[in-house]
Amino acid sequence: xxxxxxxxxxxxxxxxxxxxxxxxxxxxxxxxxxxxxxxxxxxxxxxxxxxxxxxxxxxxxxxxxxxxxxxxxxxxxxxxxxxxxxxxxxxxxxxxxxxxxxxxxxxxxxxxxxxxxxxxxxxxxxxxxxxxxxxxxxxxxxxxxxxxxxxxxxxxxxxxxxxxxxxxxxxxxxxxxxxxxxxxxxxxxxxxxxxxxxxxxxxxxxxxxxxxxxxxxxxxxxxxxxxxxxxxxxxxxxxxxxxxxxxxxxxxxxxxxxxxxxxxxxxxxxxxxxxxxxxxxxxxxxxxxxxxxxxxxxxxxxxxxxxxxxxxxxxxxxxxxxxxxxxxxxxxxxxxxxxxxxxxxxxxxxxxxxxxxxxxxxxxxxxxxxxxxxxxxxxxxxxxxxxxxxxxxxxxxxxxxxxxxxxxxxxxxxxxxxxxxxxxxxxxxxxxxxxxxxxxxxxxxxxxxxxxxxxxxxxxxxxxxxxxxxxxxxxxxxxxxxxxxxxxxxxxxxxxxxxxxxxxxxxxxxxxxxx
Amino acid sequence: xxxxxxxxxxxxxxxxxxxxxxxxxxxxxxxxxxxxxxxxxxxxxxxxxxxxxxxxxxxxxxxxxxxxxxxxxxxxxxxxxxxxxxxxxxxxxxxxxxxxxxxxxxxxxxxxxxxxxxxxxxxxxxxxxxxxxxxxxxxxxxxxxxxxxxxxxxxxxxxxxxxxxxxxxxxxxxxxxxxxxxxxxxxxxxxxxxxxxxxxxxxxxxxxxxxxxxxxxxxxxxxxxxxxxxxxxxxxxxxxxxxxxxxxxxxxxxxxxxxxxxxxxxxxxxxxxxxxxxxxxxxxxxxxxxxxxxxxxxxxxxxxxxxxxxxxxxxxxxxxxxxxxxxxxxxx
Numbered sequence: 001x002x003x004x005x006x007x008x009x010x011x012x013x014x015x016x017x018x019x020x021x022x023x024x025x026x027x028x029x030x031x032x033x034x035x036x037x038x039x040x041x042x043x044x045x046x047x048x049x050x051x052x053x054x055x056x057x058x059x060x061x062x063x064x065x066x067x068x069x070x071x072x073x074x075x076x077x078x079x080x081x082x083x084x085x086x087x088x089x090x091x092x093x094x095x096x097x098x099x100x101x102x103x104x105x106x107x108x109x110x111x112x113x114x115x116x117x118x119x120x121x122x123x124x125x126x127x128x129x130x131x132x133x134x135x136x137x138x139x140x141x142x143x144x145x146x147x148x149x150x151x152x153x154x155x156x157x158x159x160x161x162x163x164x165x166x167x168x169x170x171x172x173x174x175x176x177x178x179x180x181x182x183x184x185x186x187x188x189x190x191x192x193x194x195x196x197x198x199x200x201x202x203x204x205x206x207x208x209x210x211x212x213x214x215x216x217x218x219x220x221x222x223x224x225x226x227x228x229x230x231x232x233x234x235x236x237x238x239x240x241x242x243x244x245x246x247x248x249x250x251x252x253x254x255x256x257x258x259x260x261x262x263x264x265x266x267x268x269x270x271x272x273x274x275x276x277x278x279x280x281x282x283x284x285x286x287x288x289x290x291x292x293x294x295x296x297x298x299x300x301x302x303x304x305x306x307x308x309x310x311x312x313x314x315x316x317x318x319x320x321x322x323x324x325x326x327x328x329x330x331x332x333x334x335x336x337x338x339x340x341x342x343x344x345x346x347x348x349x350x351x352x353x354x355x356x357x358x359x360x361x362x363x364x365x366x367x368x369x370x371x372x373x374x375x376x377x378x379x380x381x382x383x384x385x386x387x388x389x390x391x392x393x394x395x396x397x398x399x400x401x402x403x404x405x406x407x408x409x410x411x412x413x414x415x416x417x418x419x420x421x422x423x424x425x426x427x428x429x430x431x432x433x434x435x436x437x438x439x440x441x442x443x444x445x446x447x448x449x450x451x452x453x454x455x456x457x458x459x460x461x462x463x464x465x466x467x468x469x470x471x472x473x474x475x476x477x478x479x480x481x482x483x484x485x486x487x488x489x490x491x492x493x494x495x496x497x498x499x500x501x502x503x504x505x506x507x508x509x510x511x512x513x514x515x
Numbered sequence: 516x517x518x519x520x521x522x523x524x525x526x527x528x529x530x531x532x533x534x535x536x537x538x539x540x541x542x543x544x545x546x547x548x549x550x551x552x553x554x555x556x557x558x559x560x561x562x563x564x565x566x567x568x569x570x571x572x573x574x575x576x577x578x579x580x581x582x583x584x585x586x587x588x589x590x591x592x593x594x595x596x597x598x599x600x601x602x603x604x605x606x607x608x609x610x611x612x613x614x615x616x617x618x619x620x621x622x623x624x625x626x627x628x629x630x631x632x633x634x635x636x637x638x639x640x641x642x643x644x645x646x647x648x649x650x651x652x653x654x655x656x657x658x659x660x661x662x663x664x665x666x667x668x669x670x671x672x673x674x675x676x677x678x679x680x681x682x683x684x685x686x687x688x689x690x691x692x693x694x695x696x697x698x699x700x701x702x703x704x705x706x707x708x709x710x711x712x713x714x715x716x717x718x719x720x721x722x723x724x725x726x727x728x729x730x731x732x733x734x735x736x737x738x739x740x741x742x743x744x745x746x747x748x749x750x751x752x753x754x755x756x757x758x759x760x761x762x763x764x765x766x767x768x769x770x771x772x773x774x775x776x777x778x779x780x781x782x783x784x785x786x787x788x789x790x791x792x793x794x795x796x797x798x799x800x801x802x803x804x805x806x807x808x809x810x811x812x813x814x815x816x817x818x819x820x821x822x823x824x825x826x827x828x829x830x831x832x833x834x835x836x837x838x839x840x841x842x843x844x845x846x847x
Contacts, residue, residue, distance in 0.1 A: 047844055113723045121724070204709070211846075217578040218675050218846040220605065220834040222585060369585070376589035380572075463544050463572035463591070474551065474573075477711060 006340035013332040018348055020329070020387065021355050021394045024366030025233065031369055032226050039223030042215070043231065054206045055194070055235065058128060062193040063186050065133040069282055070140025071182060075174065076275050078148040079156075080266050088279045089145065093138045093503045095286035097495040099452040100135035101198030101472065102488045106290035107131055108202065109297075109481055116293075128205035132193045134286040139192070140185030142503065147181035148174070153263035166266045180247075187243045194236055195359030197455040202476060208232045209361050213455065216365060226369065229362040236357040291492070294485045301482030307466060308486050315451055315467040315494065318382065322389035323397075323447040327439060329390055330397035338405045349402075355394045363392050364456040380462050388456045393446045400442015408434035441501060448498040451491060468494070541570035543777040544591050546583065548576025548598040548677055549764060550714070553737065553798050560793070561784050567777055575712075576602035576677030577833060583609055583769070593772040594781050599762050600625075601681040603632040604830015610767040614779050617766075620786040621803040625763040628827050634763025635785040636794040637801030639819050640682050641749040642758065643735055644727045645720050654727065654750040658686075658758035661727070662701030671708045671716040671728035674845035678713070678731050678762060683840065684832035686757035689822040692839075699843040709845060714738065721745045729758065732813070736799035754820040761821040762829075763803065 032039070042048060076082045077089040095103070107130055112121030122130060155177070159169045200207040212232060216225035268275050330352070337349035355363075367388050371379040378384045408431050416426040454469050461470065468487040475483035547554060551573050562569045572579070576598040583590050583606050595610070597603045603610070610631040617633045618626050625634030644654045655661060661670050673679050687695045708725050710716040716728035717738055732749050739745050752759040766785055768778040784790055791802035799810045809816060840846060 214675070214846045215841070217575060217581075219837050219841055220577070220581045220584065221838075222581060224841075372582075372586045372589055376591075379586075379589060380591055462570070463546075464541070464570035477715075 004340060006336055006345070010332050010336060010340075013329075014336045014345075014348055017329040017333055017394075018351050021352055021391050024363050024370070024388075024391055025354070025358060027370045028226055028230060028233075028362065028366040031366075032223070032230055035223035035226065038221065039227050042224040042227050048228070048231075051206055051208060051211055052231070052235070054125070055208045058125060058132070058200075058205065058207060059190050059193045059239075061129050062132040062136060063190045065129070066137040066140050066189040067182060067186055069133065069137040070185060071144055071178065073137070073279065073282065074141050074144030074148060074178070075170070076279065078145055079174065079263055080268050080275065082268060082272070082275050082279070088283070090503060091283045091287065092141055092279060094283075094499070095134055095290075096138045096448075096499045096502070097492045098135070098287070098290055099198065099454070099469065099472070099488070099491055099495075100131055100192075100196060101202055101454060101476075102294070102484075102491070103134050103286070103290050104128070104131040104199040104202040105472075105476060105481055105484060105488070106293040109293050110289065123203050124205050127203035128200050128207070130285075131199045131203065132196060134282075135196075135199070136189040136192050137282070137286075139188040140182065143181040143185040143188075144178050147178050148263070151177040151263070153261055157264055160264060169266075183243065183247055187239070190239050190243075191236065191356060194232070194239060195361075197359070197361050198473070208235065209359055209455070212361050212365065216459075222365075222369070225365060229365050232359055233357050233362055236359065240357060294489050294492075297482035297485035298489065301485070304483070305486060307471065308468075308490060311466045311468045311471045311487055312490050312494070314465060315469065315491070318385060318389065318457075318467065319447045319450040319494075321382075321386050322393065322450040323443040325386055326390045326393050326397040326446045327401065327443045330394060330401045330442070331439075334398055334401035334405055338402060339410065349398070352398050353395045355391050358392065359455075360392055360453060361455040361459075363388050364459040367456075368459055380460070382462060382465070385457065385460045385462070388460050389446070389450050389453065392453070392456060393449050396445045396449060397442050400445060401439060404435045404438020404442065407438060444498040444501045448495050448502070451495055451498075540568075542567040543593050543774055543781060544570045544572070545594045545596055545781065546572050546574070546579040546592040547596045548574065548579050548602055549596055550712070552714070554596070556797070557790060557793050560789070561781060565777075565780055565784070567780070569781075575675050577605070577675070577680055577837060580605045580833070588771055590769055590771050592769055593774050593778045595767045595769065596764070596785075597632075597677065597767070598764050599677040599681040599829070600627075600632070600634060600765055600826035601684055601762075601829035601833050601836075602677045603627070603765050603767050604827060605833035607631045607767070607830055609769055609771070611770045611772075611775075613766075613768065613782060617779075617782045617786055621763075625765070625803055625826065628825075632765050632767035633782065633786065634765040634803055634826070635790070636764045636798070637803055637816055638678070638731045638733060638762055638764065639751065639801075639814075639821070640678070640758050640760045640762070641730065641732045641751055642727050643717050643720055643730050643747050643749055645723065645725075645746055646748050647723070647746040648726055651748065651750055656753040657756045658729065658752070659698060659756075661707075661729075662698060662705050664705070666705060666727070668706040668708065669726040670702065670705070671710050671719050671725040672702065672845075673710045673712050673716050673728075673730070674840050676712050679729065680833065680836050680840070681762050681829050682729070682757060682760050684829045684836045685760045685822050685824040687832060687836065687839075688824045688828060689757050696839060696843065699839065699845070703844055717747055720747045731762075733799040736810075751814060751819065755822055757822050759819065759821045760824070761816070761819050763826060764800070 073092050077085045082088060104127065107122045107127055110116045111119050155173050156169055159173045164172065195209060197209040197213065200210045201213065208228065209232065212225055212228045215228055216222055333349055333352050336345040367384055371384055413426055413430055416430045452469060454473060457467055457469055458473060468491045471487035472484045475481065545558065558569060558571055579595065580602040583592060583595060595603060595606065607627060612630050613633050618630055621634050625637065626632065642654055683695065710719060713730040713734040714737065716730050717734045719725050720728050721738065735747055735749055766782050768782060772778050786804055788807060791804050791807040794800040795802045795807055795810050801809050801816045
C-alpha cells in the first residue's frame, strides 16, 4: 500500500462521483425538512405503522425462504453426488434472467379463477412472497457456491476422517464456511425485497415502495410521498446496519484462496430422490413455469410486435450507457481507495456504498422533485435517467471495480516499470488485462440491473420513451398480460449473456458491500 | 477483449448522452390521462394528419395534474388531455384560454365557464355487474346500497382513477362531506376491492373475482372487443344519484407551452368530426359535437341525469377529494 497523495484530477472525479450519488438523498431531506406538518402527519397514522410491519414481515419471510432454498441447493450442486449437478448449478441460477415482476405475472397468470393450475389466486402477501423468493434465492445460491468452491476441502476431509457423519460435517464445518456468503446473500435478498416495486404492485401487496408510489400518484401534495420515501430509506439503513453488526459479531470466517482440489463428495443415498425433486421443483416454478407462460402467451395470443424493436433499442441504449457511465464513475473512487488508501479515500468509498440505502422508487422521486424545480434542462431527459441508474447501481459497479483492482497488485505494475516499460505501456499490457475482466463483470451487473429496472424508468423516462420494462408494465396496467410476453421474453434474451457471465465468473462481483 | 470493448462502450455512452440531453425535440408534448389502449391510435392519426412529431406521457389524470403543478413554469407539457373535467379544473390556473372555435363546438355544460378547457367526449358512471351472477334488476340503483352486508368483498373500485375521484367530488358537492366520508368508510369496512383503473376493475368482474364495480360506461366495450363473451354488463343508476355522474374527458393548453399553434391544432382535432367519430365508434363514448351519431345500444346523453353538479366545480374539489381518499385508506 502506498500512501502517496493522489493526483488531483483523480480526487476531483472521485469526489464528484460520490457527490452525485449522495445528491438524491440530500435533496429528499431538504425537501422533507421544508415540508409542512401535514406531510409529517403521514407518519402518525396507524396505517403507516401497519405498513411498516407488513413490509418488514415480507422482507423477513423472503430472506428466510431464499436462504432456505439457496443454501441446500448450493450444497447439493457442490458437495453431493446429485445426478447432473453441473446442469442444476446453471438451471437453478437461471431465474436471474427473469425480472421479478415477470415472475409475479406468471404466478398471477396460472392462479386464481381462470388460472391454469386451478389454485387460489396468488395475490397479496403470498404472491409477493413467492415471486420475491424465486427472484432472490439465486443470490444466496451463487454466493454460497462460490464460497464452497473456494473453501479448503482439507477441513471437511479432516472432519470426515475423524468419523463424523455427513450431517455433522455439514453442521460443524461446511455451514460455518458458508456463513459469510449466507450473510452477504441474505443482505442482498433483504435489500432487494425491501426496494422491490414491481412485484408488490402487481400482487397488490402492502409494502412501503408501493405506498410511496401510490402516495406520489394519488395526492396533489407530494410531500407525504417524500416523507414515506425517507421512512423506507431509514428501514433500509437499519437492514444495512443490522447486517454489519451481525457480521462483526460472527467474524468474517476463513476464506482461503481458490483451491484446485475437489471437495469430498457426499453420497446422497436414499435422499437422492428428494434432492432431485427439490431441485426440479425450484427450477420448475422459478424458470420453467414463467418461461412456459410467456411462450404460451406468445403462441396463443397474437401479441402485437408494435414498438418492440424500438423498446429493445431503447432498453439496450440506456443499459449500455448506464453500465459504461457507472463503471467509469466508480473507477476513480475504487482506485483512490485501493491505491491511495487514507482515511478520506476509505470514507469516500464507504459513502459510495450509501446508494444501497436508496430504493429505485426513492431515487426516482428525489430526481423528479429536484429536476422539475432546479434542473429543467435535464428534466425528463435520458441524461437524468442514466444519472439515476448511476446512483442506483453505483455500489454494484464499485464492488466490481474494487474486486477487479484487487487482482492487479501494484507489485506487478512496479515490476513492469522496473523492466523499463513506460506508464502507458504498463497500463496497456499489465493493468488493463488484469483488471479488464472484473470491470466487465461489474459493468455486466449494472447492465443487467438497468435492463430490469422499473420504478425509476417509469417515473423519469422522457415522454414517449418506452423500454422493454415499461412495455411489460403498460401491458399489466390493463391486464392484457399476453401483451407482456414479447417484451418480457426479449428482456430475458438480453439479460442472458450478462447472467451467464456472472454465473460463470462465480458471482464475485455480487457482494453489495464490496467486502 | 476488454481493450476492444471498453473504448466501444465509452464511445457509445459518449455519443448517446448528449444526443438525448435536453429532451424537448418533439413538436408537441401531450400529457395524457387517458389510457394508451384507448387513445393511442387517435393520437397517431393526429400525428399523421398534422405531420407533427408528438411525444405522449401517459399516466393517471390526477397524477399528471399534480405533475403539472409540481413542474410549474418548467413543465415540458404543451397540452393536458385529461380523463375527466376535475383534473383539468385542478390545474386551470396553469391553462391558457382555449380558442373560441373549440369551446363553441361543445355544449356549455361540458366546458370551463371561463374558457380554459373544453370537454371532448362524454361518459357516464355506471355499475358494471357480472351477468353470470345477476339479473340487471338485482343490481342496486344507488351507490349508497353498496355498503350493505351482502356486498361485502364483492365490490371493486379504482381510487387512483380520475373519473372515480370526480364521482367522489360530485358526491361531496351533492350530499356533503360527512355523508361522503361515511360512505367511503362504509365501502372500506365492507372490504371493497381496490384496483388501479377501470379496465382492471371490469376484468376482475369478468374473471369472477368480484361481482360489481364502479366504473365509466365505455370500458366494457373495449374489453368486449377482445372477448365478445365477457359476462359483464352496465347498469345505469337512478337519476341524480352521485353514482350516475355524467363527465367529460377534455383538453387544456398550458400557458407555458412553446408551441401554442400545435397545441391549438390538437385541441381543434379532438373536436373535429373524425376524432368525434373515433370516440363514438372506437371507445364507445358520447361525441360532444353536433352531427356525430352516438354509439348504438346506449341511452342518449340527454336522458342521463346525473347529480346537479357543474363539471367546472369539480376541479376545486380534487385536492380535498384526494386527501379524503387518502385519509379513508384508499391510497396506502
